Amino acid sequence: MEEMTLLQEIFDGLLGLGLLWLAWRSLACTDMFKAIVLFIAFGLLMALAWLRLEAPDVALAEAAIGAGVTGALLLSALAGLTSTGASRHEVEQPEGVEKQTGTLHRLPILLLMLTAALLGYAVLSLPSHDPGLSAEVAENLASSGVSNPVTAVLLNFRGYDTMLEMAVLLMALLGVWSLACVESQRDSSADPILDMLTRLLVPLLILVAAYLLWVGAHAPGGAFQAGSVLGAAGVLLILAGWRLPSRLTGWPLRLVVLSGPAAFVAIALITILIGGRLLEYPTEHAGTLILIIETMATLSIGVTLAALFLGSSPEHEEKQ
Amino acid sequence: MNMVFLYALVGVGLFCLGLHALIMHAHLLRKILAFNIMGGGVFLVLVALAKRTEEVAPDPVPHAMVITGIVVAVSATALALKLMLKVSEETGNAELPDERRE
Numbered sequence: 001m002e003e004m005t006l007l008q009e010i011f012d013g014l015l016g017l018g019l020l021w022l023a024w025r026s027l028a029c030t031d032m033f034k035a036i037v038l039f040i041a042f043g044l045l046m047a048l049a050w051l052r053l054e055a056p057d058v059a060l061a062e063a064a065i066g067a068g069v070t071g072a073l074l075l076s077a078l079a080g081l082t083s084t085g086a087s088r089h090e091v092e093q094p095e096g097v098e099k100q101t102g103t104l105h106r107l108p109i110l111l112l113m114l115t116a117a118l119l120g121y122a123v124l125s126l127p128s129h130d131p132g133l134s135a136e137v138a139e140n141l142a143s144s145g146v147s148n149p150v151t152a153v154l155l156n157f158r159g160y161d162t163m164l165e166m167a168v169l170l171m172a173l174l175g176v177w178s179l180a181c182v183e184s185q186r187d188s189s190a191d192p193i194l195d196m197l198t199r200l201l202v203p204l205l206i207l208v209a210a211y212l213l214w215v216g217a218h219a220p221g222g223a224f225q226a227g228s229v230l231g232a233a234g235v236l237l238i239l240a241g242w243r244l245p246s247r248l249t250g251w252p253l254r255l256v257v258l259s260g261p262a263a264f265v266a267i268a269l270i271t272i273l274i275g276g277r278l279l280e281y282p283t284e285h286a287g288t289l290i291l292i293i294e295t296m297a298t299l300s301i302g303v304t305l306a307a308l309f310l311g312s313s314p315e316h317e318e319k320q
Numbered sequence: 321m322n323m324v325f326l327y328a329l330v331g332v333g334l335f336c337l338g339l340h341a342l343i344m345h346a347h348l349l350r351k352i353l354a355f356n357i358m359g360g361g362v363f364l365v366l367v368a369l370a371k372r373t374e375e376v377a378p379d380p381v382p383h384a385m386v387i388t389g390i391v392v393a394v395s396a397t398a399l400a401l402k403l404m405l406k407v408s409e410e411t412g413n414a415e416l417p418d419e420r421r422e
Binding site for chain 1: 322323324325326327328329330331332333334335336337338339340341343344345347349350352353354356357360363364365367368369370371372373376377378379380381382383384385386387388390391392393394395396397398399401402403404405406408414
């Protein structure tokens with residue numbers, strides 16, 4: 001048993017060092033492509049750290065969104081950047097400038113070490129035993145309609161956070177669409193291997209998304225994890241050269257994007273009308289209502305993430 | 321030192337590394353990477369501190385907050401990257417203008 005804990009301590013130490021080292025390399029190396037790849041590796045190590053901290057829900061979200069979708073977005077932006085002529089490598093500052101500001105150069109480092117010391121002290125001065133709100137969550141879990149405590153917090157106890165988060169996702173998409181005149185993904189003829197792989201992977205990803213959505217009620221999983229897996233399927237389809245048929249890019253696409261926030265707002269309004277409180281579900285219907293919201297949210301998150309990756313609004317794409 | 325505080329301190333370290341890069345690098349893509357790493361540090365502190373009491377299961381409230389945070393971070397990143405492409409399209413350079421250097 002003692003050997004086991006020693007091994008775990010060594011693992012924790014190495015993982016911590018690995019995270020810091022990857023972050024530092026990703027921020028310090030001059031080649032942007034390398035920096036992004038290191039950042040994706042950093043995201044995967046973060047997923048391991050979440051597992052060590054007994055947060056499998058966060059680990060799933062990190063692996064799918066933090067490492068997967070963010071990495072795809074960064075790489076596609078880098079490709080856009082090189083095509084507009086900006087350098088892939090960071091411009092090195094001329095030596096003269098460096099020397100001139102030599103003394104000033106030290107100041108940020110000193111301030112930063114002070115910040116690190118203060119933050120470290122603040123973290124270490126917190127009480128070492130504090131169960132937080134876990135007792136309250138466990139007490140009310142029976143009335144939440146689901147048995148996974150994280151899903152209960154996300155969609156019942158703090159449902160309005162999640163509702164506003166759906167709005168943030170929608171706002172980001174609106175922002176991206178309104179900047180649509182930037183040259184978007186070039187249509188490359190799909191590589192046959194990628195095409196084959198996509199045909200195999202997309203149905204599997206849809207199945208995994210459905211499983212994660214369903215299992216989220218009582219085990220790690222849920223709308224965000226399922227939505228991001230669906231988004232990843234969308235990204236694959238876009239990379240393989242597939243586009244929505246033009247009759248679907250107008251209202252139908254916008255309806256799917258809106259379905260998540262709209263279902264949330266509709267159920268919020270109904271709960272206000274019935275019980276007078278925002279998102280306070282009647283206990284006997286809580287499970288069903290959460291499943292409805294989660295299904296709509298999964299679809300809408302998946303489509304929104306894929307649309308964020310595509311960049312320009314679909315109609316604009318048609319005109320090009 | 322127990323593992324909770326080890327991970328929390330790694331989180332502090334990531335936040336500071338990110339903050340340093342955010343201030344010192346001019347390239348906008350690097351700033352976006354730095355911002356994501358700062359966010360990762362904050363998430364690590366939150367989730368580590370949720371596990372302080374060994375006897376009971378970790379506090380699910382910070383977990384839910386971090387999941388929300390990850391999704392908000394990816395939306396903000398997508399918008400920031402689009403804005404960066406717009407800047408580089410206008411100026412041919414993925415950096416914000418700096419009066420001192422001109």
